[in-house]
Each structure stands twice: as structure tokens, then as C-alpha cells.
Amino acid sequence: MRPDVQPELHSEPQxxxxxxxxxxxxxxxxxxxxxxxxxxxxxxxxxxxxxxxAGVSVATVSRVLNAHENVRPATxxxxxxxxxxxxxxxxxxxxxxxxxxxxxxxxxxxxxxxxFYAEIVRGIDSVARxxxxxxxxxxxxxxxxxxxxxxxxxxxxxxxxAICLDPATIQQALGEASSxxxxxxxxxxxxxxxxxxxxxxNYRAAxxxxxxxxxxxxxxxxxINSDIDYLYARQRQQGYLDALTxxxxxxxxxxRMNLNSLDYEAGASAAAVLMEPSHPKNAAxxxxxxxxxxxATGVLHGLRSIGKRxxxxxxxxxxxxxxxxxxxxxxxxxxAQPMRELGETAARLLLQRLANPLASVPGVLxxxxxxIRGST
Amino acid sequence: MRPDVQPELHSEPQxxxxxxxxxxxxxxxxxxxxxxxxxxxxxxxxxxxxxxxAGVSVATVSRVLNAHENVRPATxxxxxxxxxxxxxxxxxxxxxxxxxxxxxxxxxxxxxxxxFYAEIVRGIDSVARxxxxxxxxxxxxxxxxxxxxxxxxxxxxxxxxAICLDPATIQQALGEASSxxxxxxxxxxxxxxxxxxxxxxNYRAAxxxxxxxxxxxxxxxxxINSDIDYLYARQRQQGYLDALTxxxxxxxxxxRMNLNSLDYEAGASAAAVLMEPSHPKNAAxxxxxxxxxxxATGVLHGLRSIGKRxxxxxxxxxxxxxxxxxxxxxxxxxxAQPMRELGETAARLLLQRLANPLASVPGVLxxxxxxIRGST
DNA sequence: GTGAAAGCGCTAACAG
DNA sequence: CTGTTAGCGCTTTCAC
Numbered sequence: 028m029r030p031d032v033q034p035e036l037h038s039e040p041q042x043x044x045x046x047x048x049x050x051x052x053x054x055x056x057x058x059x060x061x062x063x064x065x066x067x068x069x070x071x072x073x074x075x076x077x078x079x080x081a082g083v084s085v086a087t088v089s090r091v092l093n094a095h096e097n098v099r100p101a102t103x104x105x106x107x108x109x110x111x112x113x114x115x116x117x118x119x120x121x122x123x124x125x126x127x128x129x130x131x132x133x134x135x136x137x138x139x140x141x142x143f144y145a146e147i148v149r150g151i152d153s154v155a156r157x158x159x160x161x162x163x164x165x166x167x168x169x170x171x172x173x174x175x176x177x178x179x180x181x182x183x184x185x186x187x188x189a190i191c192l193d194p195a196t197i198q199q200a201l202g203e204a205s206s207x208x209x210x211x212x213x214x215x216x217x218x219x220x221x222x223x224x225x226x227x228x229n230y231r232a233a234x235x236x237x238x239x240x241x242x243x244x245x246x247x248x249x250x251i252n253s254d255i256d257y258l259y260a261r262q263r264q265q266g267y268l269d270a271l272t273x274x275x276x277x278x279x280x281x282x283r284m285n286l287n288s289l290d291y292e293a294g295a296s297a298a299a300v301l302m303e304p305s306h307p308k309n310a311a312x313x314x315x316x317x318x319x320x321x322x323a324t325g326v327l328h329g330l331r332s333i334g335k336r337x338x339x340x341x342x343x344x345x346x347x348x349x350x351x352x353x354x355x356x357x358x359x360x361x362x363a364q365p366m367r368e369l370g371e372t373a374a375r376l377l378l379q380r381l382a383n384p385l386a387s388v389p390g391v392l393x394x395x396x397x398x399i400r401g402s403t
Numbered sequence: 404m405r406p407d408v409q410p411e412l413h414s415e416p417q418x419x420x421x422x423x424x425x426x427x428x429x430x431x432x433x434x435x436x437x438x439x440x441x442x443x444x445x446x447x448x449x450x451x452x453x454x455x456x457a458g459v460s461v462a463t464v465s466r467v468l469n470a471h472e473n474v475r476p477a478t479x480x481x482x483x484x485x486x487x488x489x490x491x492x493x494x495x496x497x498x499x500x501x502x503x504x505x506x507x508x509x510x511x512x513x514x515x516x517x518x519f520y521a522e523i524v525r526g527i528d529s530v531a532r533x534x535x536x537x538x539x540x541x542x543x544x545x546x547x548x549x550x551x552x553x554x555x556x557x558x559x560x561x562x563x564x565a566i567c568l569d570p571a572t573i574q575q576a577l578g579e580a581s582s583x584x585x586x587x588x589x590x591x592x593x594x595x596x597x598x599x600x601x602x603x604x605n606y607r608a609a610x611x612x613x614x615x616x617x618x619x620x621x622x623x624x625x626x627i628n629s630d631i632d633y634l635y636a637r638q639r640q641q642g643y644l645d646a647l648t649x650x651x652x653x654x655x656x657x658x659r660m661n662l663n664s665l666d667y668e669a670g671a672s673a674a675a676v677l678m679e680p681s682h683p684k685n686a687a688x689x690x691x692x693x694x695x696x697x698x699a700t701g702v703l704h705g706l707r708s709i710g711k712r713x714x715x716x717x718x719x720x721x722x723x724x725x726x727x728x729x730x731x732x733x734x735x736x737x738x739a740q741p742m743r744e745l746g747e748t749a750a751r752l753l754l755q756r757l758a759n760p761l762a763s764v765p766g767v768l769x770x771x772x773x774x775i776r777g778s779t
Numbered sequence: 780g781t782g783a784a785a786g787c788g789c790t791a792a793c794a795g
Numbered sequence: 796c797t798g799t800t801a802g803c804g805c806t807t808t809c810a811c
Contacts, residue, residue, distance in 0.1 A: 073804055084782045089806055097780055119559040120505065121804030124496045124787050131561075139524060139540070140726070145516035152542055161556065163539035164515070166528055180537065183495035291730045328730040350516070354667045354704040356732045449788055460798045465790060473796055497788035500803050
């Protein structure tokens with residue numbers, strides 16, 4: 028019903044952490060601490076110290092800190108002065124223990140070397156910050172153990188919620204009854220497992236890529252896919268197979284490769300393998316559909332090194348439309364994912380879930396788009 | 404003196420967060436909670452609840468949780484059983500408040516879309532994890548306000564330490580007397596400001612790149628640099644200028660460009676500008692040295708689009724040796740930075756600083772390497 | 780308006 | 796070996 032999620036308090040966009048009115052006064056603190064020389068500015072200073080210096084109670088300091096109404100201006104100023112003078116900073120640990128929230132959101136990616144995640148993460152980050160949350164990124168390395176330990180951060184209340192872009196986690200998560208945890212899946216998800224998710228229609232997207240190649244006259248189309256354990260890999264494979272079948276083509280098993288990496292190198296060597304002359308003459312693919320632009324970029328490199336020209340000898344289609352896609356030679360035809368929106372939506376779903384843990388949050392599919400460039 | 408840093412306790416590599424002996428017993432918890440149906444497994448359960456269920460005191464539970472010695476096996480088993488049955492998880496917030504440490508390390512990058520940071524961050528992450536710390540990544544977007552708020556996470560004890568790869572922060576930080584905060588600088592640093600740092604010798608590295616071009620016979624060498632506010636930009640520019648001068652060449656002002664972005668696109672358009680026919684015939688550069696591989700990759704694309712061939716018409720040298728460098732056409736000659744080691748060293752310096760806040764931690768410079776590929 | 784006091788969930792003495 | 800107890804620094808009734 029609500030046009031946007033408004034977690035309890037903190038509804039206005041605030042650039043800084045809980046930076047209510049109370050921050051203004053001591054911005055630009057001239058660090059006028061009376062302490063010794065190299066003394067780490069007001070190390071173990073607590074609210075009690077400030078209270079003493081200001082000649083008030085801790086309750087009053089707390090009220091000032093939290094911009095509560097019932098404080099006389101004079102008192103407030105006294106407190107502010109004491110805070111300023113002492114260089115006091117709230118111990119967020121204590122505050123969080125009291126309020127039982129950390130205002131931290133976690134985003135887990137399987138590999139932050141993959142540029143695909145960058146824009147998604149930016150989308151998450153911007154929405155989170157708008158709602159007074161910090162977003163912190165973790166690299167799971169697609170490792171179940173590490174994933175689990177990050178989920179533990181959630182269980183142990185060190186973060187309020189999480190967004191997981193990591194396929195492997197999904198499987199892990201399943202066994203952990205983690206659907207009770209405040210997290211959402213992004214890009215890779217299992218619709219059946221009761222966790223809110225956002226992604227694209229991988230089946231249709233793959234079909235679109237293949238149909239584009241078909242329209243260009245290709246009939247022997249190869250698929251360079253990632254590990255078939257991933258849901259998106261299965262969906263894209265099915266889209267590829269069905270598109271071919273619908274065109275009256277029987278997909279050859281030899282045209283398909285499954286890689287356990289999305290690195291450029293993986294794509295390069297896969298291309299070389301695919302083009303091996305061991306293939307029956309009339310069965311060698313004339314086009315390659317790779318399920319990620321990183322892979323496709325590698326494919327371009329691999330084809331180049333075995334003397335094949337793109338798109339004359341062989342066409343290439345990628346997936347994602349990351350920024351490198353338009354820079355390589357030839358620029359990649361690819362399926363664009365709305366990365367920014369994917370991230371923003373994921374963040375919004377999570378915020379929604381935090382605001383109302385009971386409401387069932389829907390899964391959402393965002394539109395993709397075929398971007399035609401020089402590689403086809 | 405010490406071969407390696409060993410923060411107080413937690414010295415052995417532990418794959419999971421404080422995952423002492425206590426974890427084993429309840430791995431694979433069969434989630435046998437007696438609670439209602441959709442009840443979020445043991446939401447607000449505390450150590451006291453476990454103690455009650457196990458018929459022991461909270462102290463004993465705490466001991467079991469922390470794998471202390473003095474607990475009779477029978478008692479320990481009782482507690483473990485209660486923990487297992489209830490699905491209890493430590494509230495890390497409370498624990499941290501008590502122990503006054505969060506076991507969290509922050510890494511700030513100006514832009515996690517830049518692949519240069521990926522390997523560095525992995526290096527940090529692996530060292531951090533080996534020492535029982537979590538590493539969380541923040542994107543400052545090269546924005547001073549955001550940088551400041553992340554530093555606040557430190558001040559407010561939400562993280563134990565930070566590694567900053569963000570040039571802009573350095574300036575910000577200076578004004579904040581933040582040299583007292585537990586952080587180290589990586590890649591971009593101000594040696595004079597008393598913050599431990601790790602990086603490379605940018606001056607020599609740039610010189611090496613230019614000397615390589617000189618050796619190839621080039622005399623009109625352009626420099627595509629980032630914003631000169633950055634220390635590394637100034638250092639590399641100086642290395643470039645001096646190398647040219649030493650070779651008896653007077654560097655032309657027209658050969659130098661300063662960009663406020665490291666994106667591919669920025670490199671592409673810079674290349675186009677640089678090659679404009681407005682240049683006097685005999686002054687057009689025959690080689691371009693770009694201060695990052697992303698820029699150089701864009702340059703390749705830009706040159707291609709105006710019909711220039713690399714390296715025949717013009718040579719290109721990049722910087723960093725990120726993974727894309729070897730994939731583009733032609734593969735980039737570049738200055739390789741030891742990214743992994745940079746990250747690992749930064750993490751070690753930070754850990755050292757945390758273990759002994761008083762000891763002065765040195766700045767360290769790591770070796771770079773010229774990698775010659777097809778673009779020259 | 781302001782203060783006193785009770786915890787948030789945990790760890791660490793200190794007793795027994 | 797195990798239990799009791801005193802806080803960690805903060806927020807929040809509830810009085811005054």
C-alpha cells in the first residue's frame with residue numbers, strides 16, 4: 028500500500044549516521060581536548076563523563092544526544108559544550124545493545140572482482156543510506172563456510188538484515204531454516220523457499236539472446252554456461268534449448284559447456300575448446316552465447332588468439348551489459364540487466380521486511396533488454 | 404621483531420567467527436525447536452534462558468560458549484544440549500560491549516566498480532579472517548561526507564580498525580586529527596601524516612613505463628593522468644616528466660591530460676582528444692601512458708574508433724595489471740602492482756597497530772614490475 | 780525539565 | 796568445578 032518503505036524512525040534521507048539535530052553543534056569540532064599530548068582523543072569517555080562535566084545527569088545527556096524534546100535550551104547548550112570539549116562520541120555498541128538494532132545491512136557477493144556486482148551494490152547502498160542504514164559488503168568467495176559465518180553476523184544481531192547475491196548461499200541457507208532470518212535474495216534465488224527475491228526472467232532473456240542469433244541466420248549456436256547447480260544457469264540453459272527447439276533445431280550436446288568460473292580466462296579457454304577442429308566440420312558452432320559478459324570478453328580474446336574473427340567467422344552474445352562490454356573489440360551484443368534497479372529493489376524489499384517482519388514480501392522480476400552491438 | 408602479528412587471543416587461523424570447540428557440537432542443528440510453527444527460531448533468547456533450561460548458571464553457559472577449561476564434561480554437554488535445542492545464538496552486541504571490541508575491520512574503497520581494488524581487498528580479507536576478524540567493505544564514492552561517516556563507525560567502536568584505499572579520505576582525515584584512530588592507508592597515502600601506509604614507488608614506476616617507451620624509440624609520449632590532487636597522480640607525473648627530461652626531451656604541456664574519472668569511457672574520450680588533428684603535425688604523440696588499466700583499456704577503444712592501430716600507429720602503456728589487461732586487443736603493456744600483497748600488508752600493519760597501539764608502524768613500499776605485452 | 784534507577788545480554792572476578 | 800555479582804555504555808520509564 029505504501030509507496031515506499033519507512034523504517035520506524037529515521038525516515039528522512041540523512042547523509043550521516045543518525046545525524047539528527049544533535050550533530051550540527053559539534054561538527055567541525057576544533058578538537059580542543061584538554062588531555063595530554065599524544066593521548067588518543069578522549070579514548071574511554073562515556074556518557075557519564077559528559078554528564079559530570081556538564082553538571083547534569085546521564086539521562087539528560089542521552090536526551091540531548093537523541094534530540095528529544097524536553098530539554099531546556101540552556102541545559103542542552105551546556106551538554107553540547109561538554110560534548111564538544113571532550114570530543115565524546117557515542118558508543119554505538121552500547122546504544123545498539125539497548126535498542127536491539129545495529130542499523131547495519133550486509134550485502135554478500137560471491138566475488139567482488141566481478142564487475143557485474145558493482146552497480147547492483149551501488150543501488151543497494153544508495154537506498155540503504157537514504158533510510159539511515161549503513162551497507163557493508165562481504166565477499167563470500169562462493170564458499171559455504173564463509174557464507175554461513177556472514178549469516179551468523181545476522182543471527183548474532185551484528186547486522187539488521189542482509190542481501191545475498193550469492194547463489195551458493197541459497198542452498199546453504201535452505202538447510203538452515205534461515206527463511207526466518209531478515210534477508211532477501213538478489214539475482215539468484217529459489218522462488219519456492221519463501222525468501223523475498225528480485226531478479227530477471229532468465230529463461231526469457233536467454234531465449235531472446237538465442238532468437239537474436241537465429242534472426243541473424245545462425246543455426247549452430249553454442250552455449251557457454253556457468254555451473255549448472257546455479258538456478259540461473261539452469262533457467263538460461265532451458266531458455267536456450269527451447270528457443271533452439273522452437274526454431275526446429277536439435278541442440279547438440281557438444282555445443283554446451285559448463286564452467287565453474289566466470290573469469291575472463293575461463294571464457295577464453297572455453298572458446299578455444301569449443302572451436303577445436305575435432306568437431307565434425309558441419310557441426311562447429313557459428314555463434315556463441317555466453318552467460319556473462321566477463322565470459323564473453325574472454326571468448327573474444329580466445330577466438331582472436333586462434334585466428335577467428337568476430338562477427339565474421341563467429342558471432343558472440345554476452346549477458347549483463349557491464350561497462351567493459353562496450354569497450355572490447357568488437358563491442359559486445361548482450362542482454363542488459365537493470366543492475367542499479369535490481370540493487371535498489373532488493374534494498375527496498377529488505378527494508379520492507381525489517382519494518383514489518385510478518386508481511387509476506389513478494390518476489391519481483393525486472394525487465395531485461397537486448398543490446399545489439401558489433402559482436403553479432 | 405615478531406615474524407607476524409598475533410592479536411592477543413585468537414591467534415590460530417579460525418575459519419569461523421570465534422568458532423572454538425563450542426561450535427562443533429551444534430553444527431548441523433536439526434532445528435528441533437519446541438516452539439510454535441512459524442516462530443522465528445528462538446528470537447529473543449538469552450544466555451539466561453539457556454542457563455535455566457540447562458539447570459546451570461549464566462556463568463557456566465558463558466564458560467561453555469567461550470570454551471573455557473573449567474567445566475565438567477557432563478555439565479558442558481547439558482549446556483550444549485540446551486543451546487542446541489533452543490537454537491540459541493550469542494548476541495554479539497552484548498559480548499562486544501563487554502569486551503570492548505567488535506572484531507570487525509573496515510575497508511574503504513572509493514569505487515568498488517574499479518577492478519583494481521578487488522584483489523587488494525581479497526588480500527586484506529584473507530589476512531583478516533586468518534586472525535579472527537571480519538572484513539567489511541564500504542564504498543565511499545570518493546565522497547568526503549561518506550568517508551567521514553565511515554570513519555565515525557570507527558570512532559563509535561562499531562569497528563576495531565580500518566584500511567582506507569581512498570585518496571580523498573586522506574585529506575579529510577588530516578583535518579580530523581584522525582591519526583589517533585586505528586587505521587592504515589593503502590596505495591594512496593601521505594607519508595608525512597603519521598598514518599601507517601603501504602604502497603608502491605609511483606615515481607619510479609612511472610619512470611619505468613616511460614623508459615620502456617623511450618627504449619622502443621618513442622619520443623613524443625603523452626600522459627593520461629587522474630586528478631592531480633591525488634598524491635599518486637603527482638608522483639607518477641613527476642616520474643614521467645623526469646624520465647623524459649633525462650632522455651633529453653622537453654615534455655610538452657599538450658601531451659598531458661588530467662581526468663577526474665578512471666572509467667573506460669574517460670580513457671576513450673581522452674584518447675580521441677589527444678589525437679585531434681589540431682595538434683601540430685610533428686607534435687602528435689606516438690605513445691600514450693595512462694595511469695590505470697581501465698583508462699588504458701578505454702584508450703584502446705578510443706583509438707580504435709578513430710582508426711588508429713595499436714601498437715603500429717601508437718603505443719599504449721597502462722598501470723596496475725588488472726585481469727582485463729591481458730584480455731583486450733592488443734593485450735596491454737602495463738606496470739603491475741602487487742595487489743594481493745598490498746592488501747595483505749595493509750591488513751598486517753593494521754593488526755599490528757591494534758595489537759600494540761603505541762608502537763610506531765612503518766610505511767612500506769612494495770616492488771612493482773613492468774609487464775610487456777602487445778600494446779607496445 | 781530533570782534525575783534516579785532498571786536493565787539490554789554478556790563476561791569476568793570472586794566466592795564457595 | 797560452579798554460582799553470584801558487578802558492571803560494559805546506553806536508553807527509558809517513572810518519579811520529583
